[in-house]
Amino acid sequence: MRRALLARLGHGAIVIALVVSACFTLIRLAPGDPFFRDLDAARLTTAQREAQRAAFGYDRPIPEQFVRYVGQVASGELGWSHSRSQPVADALAATLPATLLLITVATLLAFGIGVPLGAWMGWHAEHPLARAVDRVAVIVLAVPDYLLALLAVMGPALAWGLFPIGGMRTEFGPRGLGGLLDVVHHLALPALALALPVAATAARLQCAAMRATRDHAFVRTARAKGGDDRLARRHALRAALVPVLSFAGVHLAVAVSGVVVIERIFAWPGMGRLLFEGVLARDYPLVAGGVLVASIGTVLGTLLADLALRWADPRQQALR
């Protein structure tokens, strides 16, 4: 088990190194640089641009810049963010908690709603309500995430006034417990907008798995032992969780990209927005640092999902 885990971590480290190297190189090959001004702003003179590029070492060959970057990272230094005028480590430290909060709450909501709902739908597949919920899930999946987010802003927030428009807290709003409630209030819509499509997917996956499992021999055996329906359902659910847990691993990777849209529309001060704006601004150190953290998170997330999968499915004796 330990060996398999170490091997898995080793693979993860290779994946992270490849992803960061690719991003490091590709963003430098894209047109522009961190010193580009606004679209119609006065341009830098050639002397200014060369002086700025030289000051940050961007005038050196890309392999040399990469070696220098690796050395920096090894010494715990992630560089300077040009677009935010602060160290990259500070920028990540300021935004990572907001993204973790959003993704964690959205994931809990998504699977907290999707799994029980899907299990119920699968167990009661012939029930008209189960079919109706399935149709709703399809509709939710058909709506693009940015449209769902915009509808949330225009409806519950602006038209009905139930939620704030955007941001993480009210400007000059309450502090203490009131401040905490204020964050919860601001979190509700973005978390729901992020969670709903995932919940719909999880529900449909869980439903299909439950339908396939409820007629298996081990479920019939559970029933035959004289246990009540709840016991049989519990047996079926554990086995039916396998595809949903596989999906959960993938979801963590997808959530990092999905959160970009949600954070932008809800002005949520998270890392997705930071990365998106960093790419547009060709903020080389910020993008490299952000991708490094995001890929570490994704690798660890998928590892956790695999461990959960192993728990749910005893047939998987070793980590794949």
Add this chain to the structure above:
Amino acid sequence: MTRRSLRALLLALPLLTACDRLRGPAGAGTVIVSTAADPDPFLPPTRTSVTGRMVSELLFDPLVEIGADLNPFGEAGFVPRLAASWRWSPDSLAVTFTLDPKARWHDGTSVTARDVVTGLALIRDPANGSPVAGEVVDIDSIVAVDARTARVHFHERSAEQLYSASLVYPMPSHLLDSLPAGGLATSAFAQRPVGSGPYRLVEREPKVRLVLGAVEDHYRGRPGPDRIALTISPDPATGIAKVWAEEADVWELLPPPDVTAATAYPQVRLVPYNGWDYTFVAFNFRAPNDTAAAHPLLADPAVRVALTQALDRTGLIRALFDSLAHPLLGPFVRAQFTADTTIAPIPFDTLAPARTLDSLGWTGRTRDGIRLRDGRPLRLRALVPAPSANRVRAAVLVQEQWRRAGVDLVIDKREAQAFGAARDGGDFDVVFGGWGTTPSVRGLRSTWGSGARAGWGRQNSGRYASAIFDSLVADGLASADPVVTRDRIRAAYRVIVADAAAVWLYEPMPVAAVHRRFLLPTWRPEAWWRTLPSWRLDPEAPALARDARPTAP
């Protein structure tokens, strides 16, 4: 938790946390400006965006400032700021500023002549990448005569000498003189600047918010609002919705559909004003793949005139902006001192372009109606910036109108940096460009002047080159007589319009949304924030919770 208690909590949350009417003692108000752009960088030597300019001009005062009539020529149009007075040398090649003895930095240190010298040194350091550097090339040096007296020496006399001096913001030498070259951007000062303006920096979360607090003992008097905050929403729809929902007080540039939507929000006042931006379709005078060679089509003035005639700009503007834009008359906006509204544009004509193109041999037609000459279609590639929704829409309308004239316009839409790289490299046939102007006309040297003169033509993407235009602009700027300057510049406008260097498209008329609880002074179109210190809460209008006097600095 029961269903009833969950519902009660949901309904109570807005009451517990949302913006509410004032309960505490009224202060002088808090203005929340909603914006899509982060102000960074916001130090006077390095600021690049409009939002950055706003913050820098609230944090820092210049020596002198252009007055309400926006006349950049001579000195009549300028008002004192950190400089209480000034006098010219007999040869007009130097101006000596006497600093206001009451002027202090936000840390309490007096503003000195040495700070003026530091201000210019930061602009001149190439590693700081100051966009102002090109605007102050006429300044030779600045000398600190004594602690309260700074003398600015110029290379030559010009109409805009004082305007140049107004661009040099004194910077605190006691905090900055020890910085290494190019170290301004990464310095602690850049994150926590100490300014001389009516507001000080209180709090900053990059890309999220920035809060400024009133300087109680400012040498020009205590500013009005207690606080000015910027709340940044990268998506403009969210930023505007914050104003509708009273989460913010100002949105500077409403898109036309939102101007109509604003009527649904009674707390919002619409403030229309003259814009400072203009949009054009610049022709490339040089071959896209070989800038040493003339463009095979567009170097011919007859083709440029025909293409201009083929465009119904009035219809295009109505489709894009309804009534919220003017047709552009040339490389200037109506708010500029040199604006000439008597210039006759090349008129829309459905027949003349066909005659011209026929005479040039473009007589064949493809099945789609595109003109052919020697078997080659009349095709142009248009470079369009994807982030500008208006320009993307304009490109589609231009494409359709030129198609009717038999011209195939291929739209090459690119994200900002890729657009910038292609534009600067001349990789296009036509480019949908735009410039933000200022009261000064010196920008003409780099935007439309030719590279034949040193320092000119740096931003002239289409490489338009006219010795007559250059001479008129140079003569105008060199004259000390504002009337002569204006006449020369207007003559230069006529030359470039007659040359059809571009299709002059539109000049938007911006509309701002502002909360009605503020009494506003006259809106300054070129820099509305300059009047923010004189905004007042309307005693007749209900204040909001955030208008309560702040409890902590």
